Amino acid sequence: MSREITIIALKYNPSDETSKPRFAEYKLPETAGMTLYIALTKIKTTIDHDLSSDFVCRAGICGACGMIINGKPRLACKTLTSEFKDGKITLLPLPTFPLIKDLSVDTGSWMKNMNIRVNSWIVSTQKTDISKFEKKIEPKVAEDIFELDRCMECGLCVASCSTAIMKENFVGAVGLNRVVRFSIDPHDERNDADFYELIGDDDGIFGCMSLLACEDHCPKNLPLQTKIAYMRRKMVMV
Amino acid sequence: MLNADIIESITGKTTKKHKSRIPAKLDLLQSITGLILALFIVFHIIFESSILLGKETMYKLTMIFELEFIIEGGSPIFISILAFVIFIILIFHAFLAMRKFPNSYREYLRFRTHTKLMNHSDTNLWFIQISSGFMLFFLASIHLYIMMTQPQNIGPFASSDRIYSDVMWPMYLMLLVSVVLHAGVGIYRLIMKWGIFDGENPRKNRVKTKKIIQIVVVFYLIIGIFSLISYMKIGYDHRANYGEKYIPQMELKNEN
Numbered sequence: 274m275s276r277e278i279t280i281i282a283l284k285y286n287p288s289d290e291t292s293k294p295r296f297a298e299y300k301l302p303e304t305a306g307m308t309l310y311i312a313l314t315k316i317k318t319t320i321d322h323d324l325s326s327d328f329v330c331r332a333g334i335c336g337a338c339g340m341i342i343n344g345k346p347r348l349a350c351k352t353l354t355s356e357f358k359d360g361k362i363t364l365l366p367l368p369t370f371p372l373i374k375d376l377s378v379d380t381g382s383w384m385k386n387m388n389i390r391v392n393s394w395i396v397s398t399q400k401t402d403i404s405k406f407e408k409k410i411e412p413k414v415a416e417d418i419f420e421l422d423r424c425m426e427c428g429l430c431v432a433s434c435s436t437a438i439m440k441e442n443f444v445g446a447v448g449l450n451r452v453v454r455f456s457i458d459p460h461d462e463r464n465d466a467d468f469y470e471l472i473g474d475d476d477g478i479f480g481c482m483s484l485l486a487c488e489d490h491c492p493k494n495l496p497l498q499t500k501i502a503y504m505r506r507k508m509v510m511v
Numbered sequence: 512m513l514n515a516d517i518i519e520s521i522t523g524k525t526t527k528k529h530k531s532r533i534p535a536k537l538d539l540l541q542s543i544t545g546l547i548l549a550l551f552i553v554f555h556i557i558f559e560s561s562i563l564l565g566k567e568t569m570y571k572l573t574m575i576f577e578l579e580f581i582i583e584g585g586s587p588i589f590i591s592i593l594a595f596v597i598f599i600i601l602i603f604h605a606f607l608a609m610r611k612f613p614n615s616y617r618e619y620l621r622f623r624t625h626t627k628l629m630n631h632s633d634t635n636l637w638f639i640q641i642s643s644g645f646m647l648f649f650l651a652s653i654h655l656y657i658m659m660t661q662p663q664n665i666g667p668f669a670s671s672d673r674i675y676s677d678v679m680w681p682m683y684l685m686l687l688v689s690v691v692l693h694a695g696v697g698i699y700r701l702i703m704k705w706g707i708f709d710g711e712n713p714r715k716n717r718v719k720t721k722k723i724i725q726i727v728v729v730f731y732l733i734i735g736i737f738s739l740i741s742y743m744k745i746g747y748d749h750r751a752n753y754g755e756k757y758i759p760q761m762e763l764k765n766e767n
């Protein structure tokens with residue numbers, strides 16, 4: 274027995290002068306195991322060719338499909354329509370990122386700027402000799418680094434953060450997570466004072482108000498609360 | 512004006528060529544002042560609720576705060592001094608915490624629609640925190656000013672007269688609710704912000720911390736409200752003798 278579901282999506286094209294922001298409503302039959310990715314594809318192919326939304330991997334890996342689903346920032350490809358008992362699902366583009374069109378936002382440029390801003394790379398005076406193995410590090414440290422490296426830059430932590438919503442320049446959990454990742458990496462020669470130069474202000478670590486929506490919405494379950502607290506303790510000691 | 516300040520304001524770097532350490536200090540001070548105020552409230556409400564154990568207990572406690580055990584008869588000046596110190600800390604805390612308020616229509620609109628849509632519990636708690644903090648600007652100031660200027664009027668009858676006959680009870684009721692909520696949420700935030708009880712399993716400990724704080728908040732609201740009712744009742748019975756001070760049992764016995 275399949276039911277009919279209703280999907281309401283915000284439609285707006287900021288680069289088209291005639292476009293007015295509005296909500297569009299689509300009704301379609303639900304199929305077994307339907308994700309929002311499947312539902313949106315169905316709408317785009319059968320009801321409204323003009324609706325825009327982003328997908329790449331369809332498997333919760335790439336982070337392209339983040340949107341606000343009934344109020345919560347989530348990945349569309351990992352959200353089953355069957356979760357919503359009344360069959361009504363409202364979709365909004367992620368706030369805090371430039372809107373491209375409808376549900377599609379430009380997280381890419383934002384993330385690029387963030388990575389440049391927090392110098393999200395290994396800083397070392399060592400010459401790399403690619404004919405030799407990298408310097409060995411403790412397995413536990415490697416594990417910790419890999420854990421934080423699982424971030425796929427989906428931007429849900431930023432879109433769920435009230436600080437980021439209010440203060441455009443706030444670096445966001447994703448940026449703070451990058452800094453922690455390099456600060457625990459023994460290959461990186463920077464010290465705490467160097468990291469303070471990157472995030473030691475009210476747009477950085479001290480802007481964070483510990484609302485923990487990042488921690489609660491990260492689809493990768495990264496330990497953002499503990500890592501941000503760790504960085505805060507370090508930064509006040511500089 | 513200091514050249515160092517001019518250099519920093521224009522370049523964003525101190526004369527030592529690095530970022531200012533002030534934001535770090537302000538963040539820490541915001542937490543420390545909040546912690547001091549919260550600890551103060553934890554004890555204050557317990558002491559204030561001594562009225563639930565009877566007039567005599569409350570009277571004796573008041574005398575301890577007037578340092579009767581050191582100075583013959585005690586002196587209310589120590590209460591004035593305590594109130595003044597708390598007032599200074601409160602002003603400083605409010606000054607620091609104010610930086611976090613939404614400060615334009617756009618910021619407020621974005622914040623409020625976002626929180627309502629998302630309905631995320633800790634973000635909602637923060638809304639309670641800024642709302643109660645804003646109320647405390649006024650309520651805590653009224654209360655502290657009275658304590659600074661009329662410290663002699665603390666006692667089973669004097670306090671009850673103030674609450675009932677001087678119609679201060681609506682103010683005290685709002686003060687109680689806002690300060691208990693604000694301090695409760697504030698302590699929870701402090702623990703999360705600095706990762707104080709992260710332990711082996713931070714996620715489990717977060718749930719536990721929240722539960723414990725919820726219980727404590729409810730406990731404080733209950734004893735606070737019951738003691739307010741108690742002061743109201745004493746004040747009502749005492750309305751004909753408004754202004755008369757409480758005479759402790761010991762002195763009454765001596766007189767007989």
Ligand code: HEM
Nearest residue numbers: 482541542545546548549605608644645647648694697698
């Ligand atoms: C007796 C009164 C008060 C107590 C016990 C108290 C306690 C606290 C505590 C423990 C915190 C957490 C500190 C932190 O996150 O670093 C806090 C934060 C805060 N307080 Fe208070 N406070 C009091 C009065 C006030 C007043 C009068 C205001 C008015 C402006 C205020 C506004 C705030 C705000 C807006 C925050 C949140 C700051 C943030 O999220 O970073 N508080 N308070």
Ligand code: SF4
Nearest residue numbers: 424426427428430491
């Ligand atoms: S930290 Fe989590 S929510 Fe934030 S961008 Fe990375 S994966 Fe997404």
Ligand code: FES
Nearest residue numbers: 331335336338350
């Ligand atoms: S499409 Fe890649 S995470 Fe959803």
